[in-house]
Amino acid sequence: MLVRNHMHQEVEILKWMTLLALAGALTLAFATGIAGANELRPPADEPALLPTEIAELASPMSVEEKQPSPAEADVSMQVWQAIDAQHHEDFETAIVLWEAIEMPCATEVWKHVALGQAYLATDDVESATAALTRAEKLEPENPAVHYFVGILRLQQAYLADEWNDAEGPRTMVLVTHPPHSVVPNTQSMYRLKAMMELEDAIKFAPQLHLYKSLVPEAWPTAAAMPPTVHDVLLATRANNFAAKSHNMLGDLYLERGSLEQAEQHMDAAVAGGLSVVYGYSELAEEYENAGRHSDAMRAYLKAAQEVPGKVAPLRKAWENLRDSIL
Numbered sequence: 001m002l003v004r005n006h007m008h009q010e011v012e013i014l015k016w017m018t019l020l021a022l023a024g025a026l027t028l029a030f031a032t033g034i035a036g037a038n039e040l041r042p043p044a045d046e047p048a049l050l051p052t053e054i055a056e057l058a059s060p061m062s063v064e065e066k067q068p069s070p071a072e073a074d075v076s077m078q079v080w081q082a083i084d085a086q087h088h089e090d091f092e093t094a095i096v097l098w099e100a101i102e103m104p105c106a107t108e109v110w111k112h113v114a115l116g117q118a119y120l121a122t123d124d125v126e127s128a129t130a131a132l133t134r135a136e137k138l139e140p141e142n143p144a145v146h147y148f149v150g151i152l153r154l155q156q157a158y159l160a161d162e163w164n165d166a167e168g169p170r171t172m173v174l175v176t177h178p179p180h181s182v183v184p185n186t187q188s189m190y191r192l193k194a195m196m197e198l199e200d201a202i203k204f205a206p207q208l209h210l211y212k213s214l215v216p217e218a219w220p221t222a223a224a225m226p227p228t229v230h231d232v233l234l235a236t237r238a239n240n241f242a243a244k245s246h247n248m249l250g251d252l253y254l255e256r257g258s259l260e261q262a263e264q265h266m267d268a269a270v271a272g273g274l275s276v277v278y279g280y281s282e283l284a285e286e287y288e289n290a291g292r293h294s295d296a297m298r299a300y301l302k303a304a305q306e307v308p309g310k311v312a313p314l315r316k317a318w319e320n321l322r323d324s325i326l
Contacts, residue, residue, distance in 0.1 A: 075101065076221035079214055082114065083227055086235040091118040107214045109138040109145065110232045116148050117236040120155065128152055143204035144233065147241040150197035150248070157190030195252050198245040205242040243272025250279050259286055263299065276306050281313065288316075293324035 082097035095118050103111045112135035119128035132152060135145045210230040217226055233239045247269035253262035262283055266276045284299030300317035304310045 073102075074221050074223075075103070075219060076215045076223040076226045079103075079227045080223055083231055083235045086114060086118060089121070091121045094118050095122075103214070104216060107212070107229075109135050109142055110214055110229060112138070113142075113144050113148060113238075114232055114236055116152070117238070120148070120152060125152070125155060125159070141200075141204045141207070143201045143208050144238055144241060146197045146204065147201040147238060147245055148236075150194045150201060150245065153190045153194035153197060154248070156185070157187045157194065160185060160187050160190055162187045191252060191255075195249060198249050198252075201245045202242050202249075240272060240274070243269050243274045246272060247274050247276065247279075250276065250283075254279065254283055254286065257286075259283060259290075259292075259295070266302075270302075270306070276302075278307075280306055284313070284316065284320075288320060293320040296320040297324060 078097065078101045082094050082101060085091075085097055086094040095115060098111055098115050098118070101111060112131045115131040116128045116135060119125075119131060129152060132145060132149050135142065136149065139145060208229070210233070211228045213226040213228055214232070215221070215226045230239070233241065238244075246265045250262045250265035250269060253259075253265060262279075266279045266283065269276055280299050280303035284296045284303055287293075287296035287299055297317045297320040300313045300320060304313040304317065307313060
């Protein structure tokens with residue numbers, strides 16, 4: 001009985017020793033694996049690279065270079081450069097500069113007004129027509145647009161032919177004349193259109209804001225101040241355009257024989273600061289030829305105030321005063 005108990009104790013001790021040995025082996029193997037992993041791990045300051053497929057997905061997308069918006073570009077300086085070129089009559093440069101400018105919607109009309117004047121100055125009637133047509137669509141009641149369209153019509157009248165029955169007396173008379181399939185725009189029609197445009201320029205002139213900025217003041221710029229409508233008018237020789245319209249209308253009405261309307265427009269041109277040098281003298285002659293001596297005397301007195309030589313118109317005024325009394 002004692003021998004059996006002793007053997008049972010030895011077996012239990014052997015089991016515990018075996019378990020302890022197995023636990024130690026497992027602990028040693030686990031520690032060795034951790035040490036090997038630490039040796040393979042890269043240093044902390046050198047992070048490991050991502051897998052190839054992840055690296056491709058994480059690479060930045062190619063983005064096209066963003067073009068600056070008009071508000072980010074210095075539009076004020078661009079407009080000043082175009083205005084300066086136009087003021088110095090470098091119209092070819094002015095055209096190139098104006099075409100490249102992206103104007104704000106509220107003032108785009110002035111770009112086309114400037115282009116219209118520049119094209120007129122270079123005798124490019126077709127391009128001037130396109131620019132002023134665009135301007136008129138943007139602002140139908142803009143007086144400067146009507147002023148330049150009136151000048152355009154006068155230039156077209158100069159280049160156009162006249163009706164056969166409007167050429168004046170001739171030694172040869174056409175008995176038959178085949179009509180055109182489309183009625184052409186003649187000198188008379190172009191002059192009539194010019195008169196209508198100039199009348200509209202005078203009509204809408206009071207509603208023009210001369211010192212309206214062409215570029216919003218909030219837009220970034222290196223210019224000391226933004227350009228204004230008045231600056232464009234100065235560069236295009238359209239300052240005082242209302243008085244200039246009156247002056248041209250005076251001559252146009254005089255050609256048509258409307259003497260009273262011609263005198264009214266000449267008076268308005270003088271009141272606007274212009275000098276009517278030959279208009280009053282020609283008007284006075286027309287009055288005199290029509291036997292209207294009192295009107296002729298008045299026109300000659302006005303001519304004496306405008307022309308350098310005072311003696312001749314004053315003598316004619318006296319003669320017509322005498323004739324009106326007689």
